[in-house]
Amino acid sequence: MKDIVDQLAEKRAAAALGGGQDRIDKQHARGKLTARERIELLLDEGSFEEWDTFVEHRCNDFGMEDNKVLGDGVVTGYGTINGRMVFIFSQDFTVFGGSLSETHAEKICKIMEQAVKVGAPIIGINDSGGARIQEGVLSLGGYADVFQKNVLASGVVPQISLVMGPCAGGAVYSPAMTDFIFMVKDTSYMFVTGPDVVKTVTHEQVTAEELGGAVTHSTISGVCDHACENDVEALGMVRRFINYLPSNNREKAPFRPTPDTADRAEMSLDTLIPDNPNKPYNMKEVIYKIADDNEFWELQPDHAKNIVIGMARMDGHTVGIVANQPLVQAGCLDIKSSIKAGRFVRFCDAFNIPIVTLVDVPGFMPGTAQEYGGIIKHGAKLLFAYAEATVPKVTIITRKAYGGAYDVMASKHLRGDVNFAWPSAEIAVMGPKGAVEIIFRGDLGDEEKIEQRTEEYRKKFANPFIAASRGFIDDVIAPHATRKRVCRSLAMLREKKLENPWRKHDNIPL
Numbered sequence: 183m184k185d186i187v188d189q190l191a192e193k194r195a196a197a198a199l200g201g202g203q204d205r206i207d208k209q210h211a212r213g214k215l216t217a218r219e220r221i222e223l224l225l226d227e228g229s230f231e232e233w234d235t236f237v238e239h240r241c242n243d244f245g246m247e248d249n250k251v252l253g254d255g256v257v258t259g260y261g262t263i264n265g266r267m268v269f270i271f272s273q274d275f276t277v278f279g280g281s282l283s284e285t286h287a288e289k290i291c292k293i294m295e296q297a298v299k300v301g302a303p304i305i306g307i308n309d310s311g312g313a314r315i316q317e318g319v320l321s322l323g324g325y326a327d328v329f330q331k332n333v334l335a336s337g338v339v340p341q342i343s344l345v346m347g348p349c350a351g352g353a354v355y356s357p358a359m360t361d362f363i364f365m366v367k368d369t370s371y372m373f374v375t376g377p378d379v380v381k382t383v384t385h386e387q388v389t390a391e392e393l394g395g396a397v398t399h400s401t402i403s404g405v406c407d408h409a410c411e412n413d414v415e416a417l418g419m420v421r422r423f424i425n426y427l428p429s430n431n432r433e434k435a436p437f438r439p440t441p442d443t444a445d446r447a448e449m450s451l452d453t454l455i456p457d458n459p460n461k462p463y464n465m466k467e468v469i470y471k472i473a474d475d476n477e478f479w480e481l482q483p484d485h486a487k488n489i490v491i492g493m494a495r496m497d498g499h500t501v502g503i504v505a506n507q508p509l510v511q512a513g514c515l516d517i518k519s520s521i522k523a524g525r526f527v528r529f530c531d532a533f534n535i536p537i538v539t540l541v542d543v544p545g546f547m548p549g550t551a552q553e554y555g556g557i558i559k560h561g562a563k564l565l566f567a568y569a570e571a572t573v574p575k576v577t578i579i580t581r582k583a584y585g586g587a588y589d590v591m592a593s594k595h596l597r598g599d600v601n602f603a604w605p606s607a608e609i610a611v612m613g614p615k616g617a618v619e620i621i622f623r624g625d626l627g628d629e630e631k632i633e634q635r636t637e638e639y640r641k642k643f644a645n646p647f648i649a650a651s652r653g654f655i656d657d658v659i660a661p662h663a664t665r666k667r668v669c670r671s672l673a674m675l676r677e678k679k680l681e682n683p684w685r686k687h688d689n690i691p692l
């Protein structure tokens with residue numbers, strides 16, 4: 183018996199070595215950790231239960247029958263993060279470049295299926311040369327099986343992708359269908375076709391980093407939610423980020439007690455809004471000042487900066503924050519910001535996370551670039567997402583809420599549960615100057631008259647009281663009392679129940 187136990191230990195040791203020490207050294211030399219080291223850092227110490235350590239590929243072409251590595255290039259299993267169950271797969275670049283074979287895909291699908299059964303998040307660590315070339319269509323089938331599992335798990339358990347190496351071709355589509363993507367600068371990239379193909383087809387010359395590196399995807403494309411400096415930072419981030427999320431769509435996010443009292447007044451907010459309505463201020467200041475312990479976990483901080491999204495806690499409970507940012511493009515809604523916020527609102531709604539919306543929006547961005555790009559359809563995504571959301575929705579208008587953007591930003595009309603306005607709020611079809619230039623077109627050229635009409639309009643509409651007189655605003659609140667009023671509203675809404683009519687699924691404008 184002892185011999186057999188020893189043999190088992192030897193087999194495990196062989197599996198742990200993946201593609202061998204040389205390739206491990208190469209991985210380290212690039213500043214990358216191995217698949218197992220990553221799991222060790224991500225999970226609570228000693229909590230990892232590995233499955234399918236002894237799986238081998240079934241390929242007999244191109245001499246592969248003599249080239250088998252236990253585990254077949256992906257380490258899978260489950261463990262805990264801060265005591266909470268998660269399922270994980272981690273691709274091993276030292277084994278056939280982490281490429282995905284039929285059996286490699288089966289291992290991933292197995293843990294995804296189990297995660298959905300027990301209601302625990304799935305974390306995928308991607309570091310792979312894509313489809314296992316020697317396996318041809320079997321490998322493509324494997325990818326499709328993973329995609330199918332991604333889709334069935336979407337909205338049921340949170341799915342988080344760490345991209346920590348190459349991720350090309352079809353391989354980008356599994357991460358793309360997960361809820362959040364974390365990338366590592368300089369060592370990871372994602373693209374549908376690599377620089378060589380780009381050069382052949384479009385004659386563009388571009389490096390892998392420029393085409394699909396972490397900086398590109400966290401600034402220009404918005405594919406990635408966080409660009410991290412290295413593997414260790416990325417894994418630590420995911421460990422902390424997951425604390426904000428529920429384990430599945432039937433649970434609420436974990437409660438984290440805080441010494442920060444719910445009725446804390448923040449007097450500095452009373453002087454935040456500048457006297458000049460065209461002067462910007464930083465909306466993030468409001469977020470940090472009203473959140474528990476002044477903590478805010480921003481997502482996509484460098485993409486579509488005219489809208490701010492992320493997680494915070496209010497009185498110990500996770501909330502999703504969506505906020506216009508007057509510092510960037512005056513906080514206008516455009517294509518990118520609508521897509522960014524729309525997807526986030528849907529994530530929160532799918533996972534029982536209340537949404538707190540801070541509004542200072544002068545409208546949708548005008549111009550041919552936006553119209554030709556389809557702002558009508560993309561802006562409608564955010565509108566649609568807010569309108570269908572049934573989670574608690576608390577909205578605070580700090581300054582401008584003009585036009586369609588007023589409606590879109592979780593207004594009362596879209597089933598906003600509690601809608602507050604600061605006394606500085608201006609709720610109207612458009613800003614005073616634009617409005618006067620349209621309704622008093624005949625006076626154009628008479629500066630004095632236009633000035634007088636603008637002042638008249640400003641007095642009449644640039645305030646929250648007309649909306650409040652109709653009940654569209656539940657109360658006009660002092661800025662310093664925002665935290666207290668929001669926390670109370672969320673407490674009142676804790677057991678909110680609202681369902682949309684039955685249907686197969688809605689038809690959000692994609």
Ligand code: HXC
Pocket residue numbers: 205277278279280281310311312313314315316322325326348350351352353
């Ligand atoms: C089998 C692969 C592989 C693959 C890499 N390897 N990619 N083996 N299938 N797809 C192996 C290499 O042979 C090598 O083996 C080891 O992994 C490391 O690769 P290197 O090339 O030495 O590493 P590096 O220089 O870092 O380059 C990494 C790479 C490159 C950029 C990923 O290997 C590469 O371009 N691979 C091919 C990528 C690709 O075209 N994949 C198919 C995409 S299409 P040894 O034994 O030397 O260590 C696709 C379709 C999916 O994925 C569609 C789904 C719908």
